[in-house]
Amino acid sequence: MIRKLICLLLVVGLxxxxxxxxxxxxxxxxxxxxxxxxxxxxxxxxxxxxARIVAGTLAEFLRSPVIIVNKTGGGGSVATSYxxxxxxxxxxxxxxxxxxxxxxxxxxxxxxxxxDFELLASYGIQPHMLAVRSDAPWKTLQELVEDAKKEPGxxxxxxxxxxxxxxxxxxCFKSAxxxxxxxxxxxxxxxxxxxxxxxxxxxxxxxxxxDAKGSVxxxxxxxxxxxxxxxLDLKGFGDIPTFGELGYPDAKVTxxxxxxxxxxxxxxTSDTLKDxxxxxxxxxxxxxxxxxxxxxxxxxxxxxxxxxxxxxxKRIQRVAKExxxxxx
Amino acid sequence: xxxxxxxxxxxxxxxxxxxxxxxxVGVFMGTLIGVLPGIGPxxxxxxxxxxxxxxxxxxxxxxxxxxxxxxxxGGSTTSILVxxxxxxxxxxxxxxxxxxxxxxxxxxxxxxxxxxxxxxxTFSLIGLMFLAVPLSEVALKFGPPxxxxxxxxGMTLVIYLAKGSLIKAAVMMVFGLILGxxxxxxxxxxxxxxxxxxxxxxxxxLVPLVMGLFGVSEVLVNIEKALGxxxxxxxxxxxxxxxxxxxxxxxxxxIRGSLLGFFLGILPGGGAIxxxxxxxxxxxxxxxxxEEFGYGAIEGVAGPETANNAATGGxxxxxxxxxxxxxxxxxxxxxxxxxxxxxxxxxFIPTHPDIFYGTIASMYIGNMMLLILNLPLIGLWVKLLRVxxxxxxxxxLLFCLIGAYSVxxxxxxxxxxxxxxxxxxxxxxxEYEEAPLVLAFILGxxxxxxxxxxxxxxxxxxxxxxxxxISCGALxxxxxxxxLSGVGFFRRVRAKVTQIGEx
Numbered sequence: 001m002i003r004k005l006i007c008l009l010l011v012v013g014l015x016x017x018x019x020x021x022x023x024x025x026x027x028x029x030x031x032x033x034x035x036x037x038x039x040x041x042x043x044x045x046x047x048x049x050x051a052r053i054v055a056g057t058l059a060e061f062l063r064s065p066v067i068i069v070n071k072t073g074g075g076g077s078v079a080t081s082y083x084x085x086x087x088x089x090x091x092x093x094x095x096x097x098x099x100x101x102x103x104x105x106x107x108x109x110x111x112x113x114x115x116d117f118e119l120l121a122s123y124g125i126q127p128h129m130l131a132v133r134s135d136a137p138w139k140t141l142q143e144l145v146e147d148a149k150k151e152p153g154x155x156x157x158x159x160x161x162x163x164x165x166x167x168x169x170x171x172c173f174k175s176a177x178x179x180x181x182x183x184x185x186x187x188x189x190x191x192x193x194x195x196x197x198x199x200x201x202x203x204x205x206x207x208x209x210x211d212a213k214g215s216v217x218x219x220x221x222x223x224x225x226x227x228x229x230x231x232l233d234l235k236g237f238g239d240i241p242t243f244g245e246l247g248y249p250d251a252k253v254t255x256x257x258x259x260x261x262x263x264x265x266x267x268x269t270s271d272t273l274k275d276x277x278x279x280x281x282x283x284x285x286x287x288x289x290x291x292x293x294x295x296x297x298x299x300x301x302x303x304x305x306x307x308x309x310x311x312x313x314k315r316i317q318r319v320a321k322e323x324x325x326x327x328x
Numbered sequence: 329x330x331x332x333x334x335x336x337x338x339x340x341x342x343x344x345x346x347x348x349x350x351x352x353v354g355v356f357m358g359t360l361i362g363v364l365p366g367i368g369p370x371x372x373x374x375x376x377x378x379x380x381x382x383x384x385x386x387x388x389x390x391x392x393x394x395x396x397x398x399x400x401x402g403g404s405t406t407s408i409l410v411x412x413x414x415x416x417x418x419x420x421x422x423x424x425x426x427x428x429x430x431x432x433x434x435x436x437x438x439x440x441x442x443x444x445x446x447x448x449x450t451f452s453l454i455g456l457m458f459l460a461v462p463l464s465e466v467a468l469k470f471g472p473p474x475x476x477x478x479x480x481x482g483m484t485l486v487i488y489l490a491k492g493s494l495i496k497a498a499v500m501m502v503f504g505l506i507l508g509x510x511x512x513x514x515x516x517x518x519x520x521x522x523x524x525x526x527x528x529x530x531x532x533x534l535v536p537l538v539m540g541l542f543g544v545s546e547v548l549v550n551i552e553k554a555l556g557x558x559x560x561x562x563x564x565x566x567x568x569x570x571x572x573x574x575x576x577x578x579x580x581x582x583i584r585g586s587l588l589g590f591f592l593g594i595l596p597g598g599g600a601i602x603x604x605x606x607x608x609x610x611x612x613x614x615x616x617x618x619e620e621f622g623y624g625a626i627e628g629v630a631g632p633e634t635a636n637n638a639a640t641g642g643x644x645x646x647x648x649x650x651x652x653x654x655x656x657x658x659x660x661x662x663x664x665x666x667x668x669x670x671x672x673x674x675x676f677i678p679t680h681p682d683i684f685y686g687t688i689a690s691m692y693i694g695n696m697m698l699l700i701l702n703l704p705l706i707g708l709w710v711k712l713l714r715v716x717x718x719x720x721x722x723x724x725l726l727f728c729l730i731g732a733y734s735v736x737x738x739x740x741x742x743x744x745x746x747x748x749x750x751x752x753x754x755x756x757x758x759e760y761e762e763a764p765l766v767l768a769f770i771l772g773x774x775x776x777x778x779x780x781x782x783x784x785x786x787x788x789x790x791x792x793x794x795x796x797x798i799s800c801g802a803l804x805x806x807x808x809x810x811x812l813s814g815v816g817f818f819r820r821v822r823a824k825v826t827q828i829g830e831x
Binding site: 042043046048049052069070071072073074075077078081107153156161162163183184185186187188189191192194195196198199200201202210211213214215216217218220289292293294325326327328 | 370371374375377378381467468469470471472512514515516517518519526527529530646650651652653654659663666667668669671672673674675676736737738740777781784785787
């Protein structure tokens, strides 16, 4: 009898504890536990390094740990799909990039689209460019366009692979220039694509800033145009025009990196996250470290982020269809 | 002359206590992750990359480079002791190293691996110091057609990997080629043999495949052999270090391994892995007693272990002289330099001689540290073999499971390892060898990609392979090698047939 009573008391006590926990938990403000920021690629890559920089300062502002989780597979789709299906409670965030949020849904059948996410803020871009070897006959983009129109299919460009940001930057330009015929030679990484161009095995290369910087500074590579919105404020890059300036505004491709969450965050959670993300990204140390690891600081708030991504998304989908880029 | 003054000041820089400490931390971590199966230098360096944010660029590179070449030292240990390649580049070390250990010669195998690594490492450093700039220009001459020809040459080596039946080796090679096609096609973006599994989009990962084929299947075979109490090795352990005879046999392989490793290391894409295979097959090809290979020939350990370490020095060349990282490890070093505001490129060596020569000087010292660290450890490792099987084998399996998971935090990789462990077990039962499979698995996709890239560049003209001197030369050599081995095979078959006929 006594034993039964003790049991009953214990059960009631435990239930009581549980209830208080729930009540208290409800009152506590977000975040009450560590936040996971999922990186859809391995620990060594630029995306992961950039995310780690943001996560470090974000954690200080939120006064809560922000853990980087590298989840690989499917070229980024495994982790992206996982976050799309996660509970929208603000504890599972994703690094949103042009590759996993825009390109993959445009060229492959995956079980998510960019509409499944709430874009919170962008923190940087990786400027891409069209470059040739310094002894190439073309001094300007216009000369290249003329030659490419004269001899369609003769010229080849290298990139870091099929369906990469570098590939799409070039395809957007080809489409904007009225359907140029320049064949694609895909490689497996930016450096390999660069080596092919420097060695004279292809005529030009579509490449990101990080990979190209050293060769441009040394005068081995001539950049014909940048795919960014504005010129770059960097040594050796100040004189290089953008595609937009040269009359191809549709060749602008903003290879963005930002943070997103599964759609349906509670308003307060979303606001807390945004406020602290904005503070983080605008922080001078964060911007400085980001630019050191190869990002060009590019802050947009949630609204601006969603706007430029949806515009980019439409263009990428159209170009993917035109150029017949489809992975299946 | 400026080499020496630069190097001298670099040695002063490196012998500063902080740099020595970071160098030691690097090589020690490297040895550790080399010994642990699965997690490789890329993972370890990525984890430690944030640590380098706050230290000077030279110190950062010294530590990270230490992890890289330290892992090459450590990787051979598990290959030799328990037939599990600690790194992909020590796969071939399993073939003869493990057989040596089974014959009670684990000590000399480990010893020659450590000493060979030291010699190869030091040699490649000298090469790096004097030849970095001219050789980087040569590396650029390698376009897709040259790679294709080089891969063809690599494929003909598969024949020499076989210790038993040539037909069976060919079967395994085809199996490896097929496995290599799984995943997204690099050229068209089409998915092949993915069966709707998203994890297969990137293809089958090399590390779990190798760990399954060699490690897990080895454990299974051993468990089957003796379920009762049994030490791994019944043979008495003889001397711990290589004897005079061993040295005589190993000198040639070490010299050739140094050269092969250094030059193949320069080329992007798995230089260390490839050079170890090439070294092994070369040694077997030119050996006077090729029949001993696969049964504990010390040349089969000395050559590849020297080569994979020599490749680490070679791999620095494209990074430091051109700013083109030839593999994932170098890409991480590239990242580490970027963090400090240095973009490696053609101007890197002239503008940052302190970092270039500092790294070289640290590698001289690091290689010495590794030798001092590894030689006394041999005794300890060998004692590990006395651990009874019922304790050792579950532990090995556990480490394999953790290792396979830790590379990508992927449960799928663990399943890949288990599946290939079972496949490897069945293959062993029927005396099919794993090495040709692994080589074909590595080379196949590179061969195909290079072939198709070449054809895009040449607008479909096959002549592109013959009008370029490097690719033409390599193709001619591969055809010659292929025919030579074909003749040998034909002779053996004919001899057998006549023999049977006479009986």
